[in-house]
Amino acid sequence: MPRQDRSPGRFAYEGLDRVIHERARLSVLTSLAAHPKGLAFGDLRRLCRLTDGNLSRHLHTLEESGLVEIAKSFRDNRPRTTCRLTAAGRRRFLDYLAVLETVVADAATAARAEAPARRQVKGFAPA
DSSP states (O other), rough: OOOOOOTTTTTTTTTSSTTTTTTHHHHHHHHHOOOOTOOEHHHHHHTTTTTTTHHHHHHHHHHHTTEEEEEEEEEETEEEEEEOOOHHHHHHHHHHHHHHHHHHHHHHHHHHHHHHHHHTTOOOOOO
């Protein structure tokens, strides 16, 4: 039986930033992290499978939090919106990923510890 960690808050995962931890915003930040020079609004919308309005709202939240910067310009007489991670946004995103890696490792350890116990249950056929 694995030793249980009873330290206070061991599994609180305080670093799971609530601004980032929403699926659509996590998609946006991951897309922008993969494209350091930034992405056009339409490209970002397609990569994240969001509507214009939904992406706009999430970008607004990320911009207010200092994670993303949005630049508006014109290209061929057409408006162009470009989004990119700020330096602070990149740091916060990397810090968030480090905590998420801990969550995944803890969950995998717990699942592996549970697996042998399940095999001992009469009539249980492991996958």
